[in-house]
Amino acid sequence: MTRESRGIQSIEVGGELLRALARNGEPMMLRDLAREAGMPPAKAHPYLVSFSRIGLIEQDETTGRYEIGALALELGLISLRRLSAVRIATPRIAALAGTIDHAVSLSVWGTHGPTVVRLEEPSHPVHIAMRVGSVVALLETATGRAFAAFMPQNTIKAALDSGLDRLGVGYNPKRTPKSPKVAEMLAEVRARGLARAIGDPLPGVNAFAAPVFDHAGHVALVITAMGPEGSFDVDWDSAIATALRSCAGDLSRQLGHGTVRATG
Template sequence: MEDQPSNPAKPRSRGRPKTANPRGIQSTASSLDVLKVMVAHSEPMHLREIAAAVGRGTSSVYRYLVSFVEAGLVKQDEGSGRYDLGPMALKLGLAALRRIDGVAAATEELARLVKNIDADGHVTVWGSNGPTVLRWLGRPSDVVVRVQEGWVLSLMGSSTGRTWAAYLPKDMLDAAVQHEFETRPAPAGSGTRTERKKALAQATEHIRAQGYSYATGELRNGVDALCAPIFNRHGTMVYAITLVSQNPGLTPQHHPEVVEQLLASTRSVSEQMGATLA
């Protein structure tokens, strides 16, 4: 039998970074700061601009840029000398986007909102017949309004529907309005079709200006609804999150913090899906 060492060294785990090397970690973090600045900027940048934004000297930032150019993460324009994100950065971004499950991300944010705000809520997509409930979650206490998954909500008669109407292409919106005229009875006192179209146009303009839709009397008297859109990297609305609660639980004037939480959630999901928001 071969002799064994009296105090054998423990095998070192492979593939795991050593935490006892702060210099390497700091270097990586500093280099990522350079990329973060370039991602946040909407156009190519000069070396001095990048260095100023990162808060480091041009010489150290230049060394990072040289490495990034070699890796394809950054490219440099030969004429102007400015730096921009390179083809490998695009590949990384697209690969990350393909791994994102928008429904899961939206549902996760909905669950957090339902718990924190104590409201019911749902996630909708645009289906063949209009805004369709994809996920519904009830609040921890008594449910205000139970909405079945698969329900198609009114385009003109719901906060959710009007939010979708605000961001649909004109041809899709016109077809959806006509479909609603033909399949849903007009609510009492809603006026003629022309008047309803005008009211919808005014509502959607307001929604686009403030970024969300609020309605009282949603589905039944005494119930409020608050809805905000979610966009993909093409700027197309793909989902909406709607909160439902008893009046005045969601009234923007009384509860601006609820609006802020909803918008923060929809913005988070939109950014995960690659949207660039103003």
């Protein structure tokens, strides 16, 4: 008979608050968070103060609601990086960045939408407003469009409806996956196996993004190549586009899926 290791009960009790916040998926008031964790607000508050001090949660000064903090996000990113798809893709995007000599990022679908988990810089200095942990807009960026084109429509619509588009596009009748302009854009992404952004949303910066699929046909991650318009060729059959398609296809095969090929 094995003896159970001794733990700290107060940490386990406080952990219920973190679980409740994670289950809910959005900022919560003290009373609601305490109720979900099965404890009185007076008991929950000291835990929240301590969690705030170490960065596991943070409180919005305006609304008073509690949400996931910087330390929790950092731990989540570490967990995402350890996923097999990200582990396999990491050396591949480093090689791709060296081949095309442009920045290459790796993104996954996180709690708040398309989230950058890796970023490889080119040999030359370039200013791109993106870093690990950044959440990018769904319909305004090449990365977001690659997710929007290949993920289930109800997932994308729900994300837009809840305001997950970080550039403030949000959900409205003209910006749904089924609206004519957006539907046409996403259909082209599906046909070509690539999403493209030309100087938008970042003036002077172009980008291509390609989805990587797992064995079940789900989008496991998105690889994005980006660079200054003066040296980044946005032709659909450019060397950059070809190298990106090839990289995404190889990774998809490695994860048990077929190659993503352009058909248009």
